[in-house]
Amino acid sequence: MLTNKETALLDAATELIREKGMIALNMSDVHKKAGYSRAAQYQSFSDKNSLLAALCMRELVQSTTAIEEQRYKELTADFTVVLRPVVYDYLKLSDRLMIDSAFGNMLKCVEALPEVEQFSFLKQGFAFLHAERTKAKNT
Known part of the structure; x- marks a missing residue:
């Protein structure tokens, strides 16, 4: 479970990625946008790696929960971090x-979702992504 501070930092990082792109993400900008000190940020996320890993996990957990709870409209949101190689x-x-x-x-x-048109694009996308990730690991 994320703390309020961690949630604010991850939200700020997500906004910055959308605004500036992944490459331009700077740890200094994250804590400023979230309204926390640099020290407070580093208590939660020691470096950019840990911040990005937390962003990935949050997106995966939220999406998995949405599927399990049949809140499918939440799945149409774009993935900010986790799907980017x-x-x-x-x-x-x-x-x-x-x-x-x-x-x-x-x-x-995703594979367990009903075979209806509403989910066909999602299923095809994840099948492709799974194949790409598998291929990348084997090279």
Whole structure:
């Protein structure tokens, strides 16, 4: 469970990524936008890696929960972080393993969705993404 501070920092990071892009994300901008001190930020996220890993996990958990609770409209939101190869490649191995596990859980939920037109694009997208991730790991 995230604290209010962690949620504010992750929200700020998400907004900054949407505004400036992933490459321009700067830890200094995150704590300022969230209204916290630099020290407070580093108590929660020691570096950019830990911040990005937390963003990935939050997106995966929220999406998996939305599927499990049949709140499908929430799935149409764009993924800010987790589906970007540049983020995944940046993460430490331990964080990649954690993300892979959470992604696997979400993929199972997507595959279990009813075979209706509403979900066909989502299912095709995740099947493609799974194939791309598998191919990238094997190279």
